Every structure is written in C-alpha cells, then in structure tokens.
Amino acid sequence: MLKRLLLASALLLSSCGPKSLELPAQPIDRAATCGVVAAAEARAGTADIKSPLSFASMQSILHYPLLAGSTGDSFVPESASAVQKKMTELQDRIIAGKWQDLVPACKAAFPATALNKVELPADRFEAQLGCYELADFIRSALEKGGEYDNELSAYHALSMKLDPALGAGMRHRGGTDFTAQQEERHKALAKIAKAGPPTEVMSQCIARFG
Numbered sequence: 001m002l003k004r005l006l007l008a009s010a011l012l013l014s015s016c017g018p019k020s021l022e023l024p025a026q027p028i029d030r031a032a033t034c035g036v037v038a039a040a041e042a043r044a045g046t047a048d049i050k051s052p053l054s055f056a057s058m059q060s061i062l063h064y065p066l067l068a069g070s071t072g073d074s075f076v077p078e079s080a081s082a083v084q085k086k087m088t089e090l091q092d093r094i095i096a097g098k099w100q101d102l103v104p105a106c107k108a109a110f111p112a113t114a115l116n117k118v119e120l121p122a123d124r125f126e127a128q129l130g131c132y133e134l135a136d137f138i139r140s141a142l143e144k145g146g147e148y149d150n151e152l153s154a155y156h157a158l159s160m161k162l163d164p165a166l167g168a169g170m171r172h173r174g175g176t177d178f179t180a181q182q183e184e185r186h187k188a189l190a191k192i193a194k195a196g197p198p199t200e201v202m203s204q205c206i207a208r209f210g
Helices: 002-015 027-044 055-068 077-095 099-109 124-142 149-174 178-193 198-209
Strands: none
Touching: 027 055, 027 077, 027 099, 055 077, 055 124, 055 178, 055 198, 077 099, 124 149, 124 178, 124 198, 149 178, 149 198
C-alpha cells in the first residue's frame, strides 16, 4: 500500500495545482494527510522521481501511522492501518494541491516528527522492548521488495540480540498470559513512537543495545 502511494506521488508531483489545502481535524485523516505530505516532500527532493526513497524518508512517512496508533498509552494497530489505507484514498487530492503549505502544520500537529533530541525510556526493559517493537514495526512495513534489506539487517541484528533479555523480562512483567504480554509490547511501542523520528530513535537503540 505504501509503495503504491509513493509511485502515485512520483507521477503526480509534476502537476501540482494551486488548490489550497487544510489539515483535517479528524485524527486518522490528519495523520494520513501528513503522511502523504511527507511522501510528497521526500519525493520532491529526489533527482529521479521514480527511484526508491531513502530509508530515512520511508521511516519518516511511517511515523505518521505509528503516531496515530500511539495517541494513548497503548499502541492501537487498527488506527495505524486505517491511516495507511486513508493515505491511499487522499493522495491524489493532496498531491494535486498546495501540499507544501501543510509542511509546517504537520510538524506542529505531530511534534514528535521534528524532535531534535531523542531520549529512550529511562527504564532499561522499557527501552529494550520499545526498540524491539519499533524495529519490528519498521521491518514489517519495509522488508517486502528487498529495497532496504541492507539497512533492515541492522534492525534484525538488534532484535536477535534483545530476544533473550526480553523473554525473561516479559515473563516478569506480563507473566505467561499472551494478552498481558501483548499489552506490554503495545505500551512500549506507543511510548517510543513519541520519542522522536524513527531513524534517530533506532540509532539510539543500536548505540545503546546493539
């Protein structure tokens, strides 16, 4: 779905129209709009509009559905999926308009996307689990197609290294109940999603636990 969006963005960027745009009030629509804006901005900055976007750009785009699913204390996968679906529905109208005008509005609406200082959770287990879940979220979204295999290999290596410690920690925090453990994972992902741009967060994760 995300790749279809980026291809459409590439084909439409050359015909941006003068129509003014506003940031929607509805949370899913707002996050989806800013995701499309991020994709359009990244695509406009490439020399070849049909070439794959950078790994960092892809993570910046993914940050919007991730944040939409993390508005509360626990990550809601359905909200993130709804944003990705809505991005596809909104893309043509947004890219054909003055999407550039929405760049500052999106930064204001989603301040975590523009944080310069990234801090992982102070609790070691929470930080480890958040790093693990964020790596898994990004890998699940970007591993198909193989364009980012080299970059994702570092995330995979981190996850493999964290597995033993997290196994013991999850039993201590959530017991053996799958639902309780899943809730711990969702809480950790929601927290780390707000720590800053995924690229910078994952850099901190690898530096600390890799």
